[in-house]
Amino acid sequence: MATPPRPKSAPKKTTKVRPAGFPTRDQVMDFVTTSDTPAGKREIARAFGLKGQEKIALKALLRDMADEGLLDIGPARAFHKMGGVPKVTVLRIVDVDDTTLIATPERWEAEGQPAPRLRVIERGKRGALTIGDRILARTEEAGKGWVAHPMKKLAKATEMLLGVVEELADGKLWLRPVDKRIRRDTPISDIGTAKKGDLVLAEPTGRPPRISARVTDILGDPFAPRSFSLIAIHKHGIPNVFSDATEEEALLASALPLHEDKREDLRHLPIVAIDPVDARDHDDAVWAAPDEDPANPGGFKAIVAIADVSYYVRPGSALDREARKRGNSVYFPDLVVPMLPHQLSSDMCSLRAGQDRAAMACHLTINAQGKVTGWRFTRAVIRVAAVLAYENAQAAIDASSPLPLAGGVGGGPVDARSEQALPPVGGALLETALKPLWACWRLLEKARDARNPLALDLPERRVVLDENGKIVSVAVRERLDAHRLIEDYMIAANVAAAKALEAKKMPVMYRIHEAPSRDKLVSLKDYLKTFDIDFALGQVIRPSTFNHLITKIEETEAKPQIMEQILRTQMQAYYGPENAGHFGLALGSYAHFTSPIRRYADLLVHRALVGGYGLELPAPKGKLPEKSTLSADDFADMGRIGEVISQLERRAMEAERETIDRYVAAFLAVHVGEIVQARITGVQNFGFFATVEGLGGDGLVPVSTLGAERFFYDETGKALEGVESGQRYTVGQRLELRLAEADPINGALRFELPDAPGRPGPRKFDRTRPGSRGGPGQARGRPANVRHIGSARGKHKKR
CATH class of the missing domain: 2.40.50 (OB fold (Dihydrolipoamide Acetyltransferase, E2P))
Incomplete structure (x- = not known):
C-alpha cells in the first residue's frame, strides 16, 4: 500500500550533511548558527565525527574563535555567534x-x-x-x-535588587532592600564605585543560601528630594524617559492646526475646568444650562469637553507606541511620570483658561429625574472660561460670593494648602457657569441615589511638600460636593460613550467591574457572623446589598472594620472588549472616555468615536500618520490590549501606594517612641497590622510583643485572642500604640503596645512638633511657601 503524503503543515526535517574531518572556522560558525539545539563542544564534535586528539584541537579552535570575537558561550556551555543570542x-x-x-x-x-x-x-x-x-x-x-x-x-527571586548600601561595625557592606516584603539584607560582594548610603541597583550572585549582591547602577542619595519616587520607578520598571523620536513627534503634533472651520465652535460657552489645586494637567471641562426644549421640562443640556488627544496621538505613531507601552500616567507626591510628553500633556492637550483648545465634546440631555436621555459626540474647539480649584468652586457656591481663580497671585483669599493668593473675579462666572452646573448636578445626584451604587467611604491621603521637597504634612484629602459633581458628570459621559459605541456597532474598551465571587461572599458571611450579623447568600447581590448592610451598623468601632471587609470582598476592575458591566457603579455599560491624556483606554474610546461618528479631520502634512481612528490591528486585538493596560494600571497603583507609604514613614521617623492613635487593618497568626489614624502607613505589631500570654488566631473572625484574658485584637479596632520603628527606605513601620516591657513612659504623638531630618523627611516647621500638594493620583479620581 502506498505511503500517504506527509501533510504540508508538518514538513519532513532534513539534516544538513557535513564533511568529515576537522572543521574550518567557517564550518564551525555555520553549524553553531544553524543548529536547532544548543551547540556545545560535544555537539560540534559529534556533528563532524571528531575523536581523540581532534577533540582537543577543537577545544583550542573554539577558544581561539572566542578570543577573536567570533563566538560567545552561553548557558550549559553552548556556543553562539558573538553579538547574537544563545539558542x-x-x-x-x-x-x-x-x-x-x-x-x-x-x-x-x-x-x-x-x-x-x-x-x-x-x-x-x-x-x-x-x-x-x-x-x-x-x-x-x-x-x-x-x-x-x-x-x-x-x-x-533572582531579579535585580534595589536597596541602600550599609556598612557594619566590622566594615562589611550589606544591601538593605527597599521592598518591605524582603525581610533580609544581602551581603555585597562587588560594590563598584558606590559608597555607604547610596541607593543602588544590584544583581544577585551565587546560589542559595549564599546569595550576595553585585552593584550595577548607582541611583544616588535615597533621602534626596524625589528619591522615593525614583525608588518606585526603578523597582517597578516604569518608563520615565521619552525617546528623541517621541519628543520630536510631540513637537510636530503640537503644531497641528485646530481646523476651527471643521469643528463645532463652543468658544462662546462659559465652560470651566474644576480640578485639585495641585493638578498637573486639565483634561476635562464642563458646562450646563436649562434645556429650552418644551419636550424636556425641568431638564438640562450639559457638555463634558475632553482634550482631543486622538487628534494629536495617531495609531502607529511613535507617540502611540510610547503611550501604549506606559498605559497610563503615574502620579507621585513630588512628580508625575506622564503617558505623553509634556508638549502635549501639559500644553496642547491641557485645557488652559483663555486659550483655544481642540476637544471631544459629549453633549448630554438630562431630564428632570436626572436620567440621561440623549447624547451626541462632536469634535469641537473650546475656550475654557476659568480653571478652578475644587475648594474655591465649593466656597463660591456655599457663600454665593465672587469666585476666586485657582493658581493666581494677588490680594484675594488664600488657599491654606497652597498658600497662594487667589484673586477674586466677577460674579458673572458664578451665575453663568457654577450655579447651572450645580442645579444640573442635583438632578444627576437624584438619579445616582436611585441607582444606589456602592458607597464606601475611602479616604485619600495627600502629602504636602515644601519647595525643597521636604514633607510638611500628611493628611486625608477633604471630600466636597464639588468632587462629587465632577465625578457624576464624568460618569454620565463615560456611560454615554459606551452606549454610543454600542449603537454604532463599534468596538468598546469597557471598564469592567464584576460582582464579587461566591468564595468571597462566603468569607464575608463567615466574618459577619462573628458580629451576629446575618448575610444571606441566596439573595441577588447588588451594590445596594452592601449599602443596606452598612446603614444597619451603628457608628461603633466595628463599622470601619466591616467596611474594610466589604471592600476586600469586591473584585478588581479591569479593561476589556467583552461587556460584563460595572458592579460598583451599578451600570450595565461603562467605558473610560474622560482622561485620554493619562489613560490609554480612553484614547482607544476616542478613536472609536471618531470612526463611529465620522469625525476624521484632514490628514496632517508631514511625518504623522493620516488617520486618527482605530487601526485594523486594534480592532482585531482589543482583548490583548485590555490585558496589557490592566496590568500596567495595577503596576502604577502599586508604585503610587508604596511611595505614599515611604513618605508617611519619613514623616513619622522623627516621632519614633511616641504614642499614636491607630486602627488595626489586618490580623495574621504572627501578629496584627495597624495604621496611624489620619495618616496611613501599615506597620506590624508582632505577636511576640503582646506579652507572656499565649494568643490563638481566629481566622474566621480575623482576630488574635488571648487564651487567659480573652483580650481580642480585630480588624478595624482602634487603639493606642507606640511607634517603635519607621523606615523611610522601604515604607515599613513597626508598633508595639504602650506598656511593652523595657520602654519609657508614654509620650503622645504631636503632629506639630518640627522634624529634624533632611531630604524627604519632615521639614523643620512650616515654610513660607508650600510648593504643591501631592496625592496618589494627582487628580481627584474620576471613575
Whole structure:
C-alpha cells in the first residue's frame, strides 16, 4: 500500500550533511548558527565525527574563535555567534510594542553592542506574562531581528535588587532592600564605585543560601528630594524617559492646526475646568444650562469637553507606541511620570483658561429625574472660561460670593494648602457657569441615589511638600460636593460613550467591574457572623446589598472594620472588549472616555468615536500618520490590549501606594517612641497590622510583643485572642500604640503596645512638633511657601 503524503503543515526535517574531518572556522560558525539545539563542544564534535586528539584541537579552535570575537558561550556551555543570542537562555520582559512583549537577555556582556530586543511569541493562555517577568526561552533569528519562544516562567527571586548600601561595625557592606516584603539584607560582594548610603541597583550572585549582591547602577542619595519616587520607578520598571523620536513627534503634533472651520465652535460657552489645586494637567471641562426644549421640562443640556488627544496621538505613531507601552500616567507626591510628553500633556492637550483648545465634546440631555436621555459626540474647539480649584468652586457656591481663580497671585483669599493668593473675579462666572452646573448636578445626584451604587467611604491621603521637597504634612484629602459633581458628570459621559459605541456597532474598551465571587461572599458571611450579623447568600447581590448592610451598623468601632471587609470582598476592575458591566457603579455599560491624556483606554474610546461618528479631520502634512481612528490591528486585538493596560494600571497603583507609604514613614521617623492613635487593618497568626489614624502607613505589631500570654488566631473572625484574658485584637479596632520603628527606605513601620516591657513612659504623638531630618523627611516647621500638594493620583479620581 502506498505511503500517504506527509501533510504540508508538518514538513519532513532534513539534516544538513557535513564533511568529515576537522572543521574550518567557517564550518564551525555555520553549524553553531544553524543548529536547532544548543551547540556545545560535544555537539560540534559529534556533528563532524571528531575523536581523540581532534577533540582537543577543537577545544583550542573554539577558544581561539572566542578570543577573536567570533563566538560567545552561553548557558550549559553552548556556543553562539558573538553579538547574537544563545539558542536557549534566560530573558527578562522589559517592554510592550503594541501588543507584543519585548524581552532582552538577562546577561549581556558584548562590549559596544546594545542588548538585542526579542519579540516574545506567546502560546497557550494569553496574558500569562507581563513586564518584569523572567523566562527561559528558545530563541531564533527572524528576518532582521530575534524572536523568543517561552519554555518556562522563572521565579522572580533572582531579579535585580534595589536597596541602600550599609556598612557594619566590622566594615562589611550589606544591601538593605527597599521592598518591605524582603525581610533580609544581602551581603555585597562587588560594590563598584558606590559608597555607604547610596541607593543602588544590584544583581544577585551565587546560589542559595549564599546569595550576595553585585552593584550595577548607582541611583544616588535615597533621602534626596524625589528619591522615593525614583525608588518606585526603578523597582517597578516604569518608563520615565521619552525617546528623541517621541519628543520630536510631540513637537510636530503640537503644531497641528485646530481646523476651527471643521469643528463645532463652543468658544462662546462659559465652560470651566474644576480640578485639585495641585493638578498637573486639565483634561476635562464642563458646562450646563436649562434645556429650552418644551419636550424636556425641568431638564438640562450639559457638555463634558475632553482634550482631543486622538487628534494629536495617531495609531502607529511613535507617540502611540510610547503611550501604549506606559498605559497610563503615574502620579507621585513630588512628580508625575506622564503617558505623553509634556508638549502635549501639559500644553496642547491641557485645557488652559483663555486659550483655544481642540476637544471631544459629549453633549448630554438630562431630564428632570436626572436620567440621561440623549447624547451626541462632536469634535469641537473650546475656550475654557476659568480653571478652578475644587475648594474655591465649593466656597463660591456655599457663600454665593465672587469666585476666586485657582493658581493666581494677588490680594484675594488664600488657599491654606497652597498658600497662594487667589484673586477674586466677577460674579458673572458664578451665575453663568457654577450655579447651572450645580442645579444640573442635583438632578444627576437624584438619579445616582436611585441607582444606589456602592458607597464606601475611602479616604485619600495627600502629602504636602515644601519647595525643597521636604514633607510638611500628611493628611486625608477633604471630600466636597464639588468632587462629587465632577465625578457624576464624568460618569454620565463615560456611560454615554459606551452606549454610543454600542449603537454604532463599534468596538468598546469597557471598564469592567464584576460582582464579587461566591468564595468571597462566603468569607464575608463567615466574618459577619462573628458580629451576629446575618448575610444571606441566596439573595441577588447588588451594590445596594452592601449599602443596606452598612446603614444597619451603628457608628461603633466595628463599622470601619466591616467596611474594610466589604471592600476586600469586591473584585478588581479591569479593561476589556467583552461587556460584563460595572458592579460598583451599578451600570450595565461603562467605558473610560474622560482622561485620554493619562489613560490609554480612553484614547482607544476616542478613536472609536471618531470612526463611529465620522469625525476624521484632514490628514496632517508631514511625518504623522493620516488617520486618527482605530487601526485594523486594534480592532482585531482589543482583548490583548485590555490585558496589557490592566496590568500596567495595577503596576502604577502599586508604585503610587508604596511611595505614599515611604513618605508617611519619613514623616513619622522623627516621632519614633511616641504614642499614636491607630486602627488595626489586618490580623495574621504572627501578629496584627495597624495604621496611624489620619495618616496611613501599615506597620506590624508582632505577636511576640503582646506579652507572656499565649494568643490563638481566629481566622474566621480575623482576630488574635488571648487564651487567659480573652483580650481580642480585630480588624478595624482602634487603639493606642507606640511607634517603635519607621523606615523611610522601604515604607515599613513597626508598633508595639504602650506598656511593652523595657520602654519609657508614654509620650503622645504631636503632629506639630518640627522634624529634624533632611531630604524627604519632615521639614523643620512650616515654610513660607508650600510648593504643591501631592496625592496618589494627582487628580481627584474620576471613575
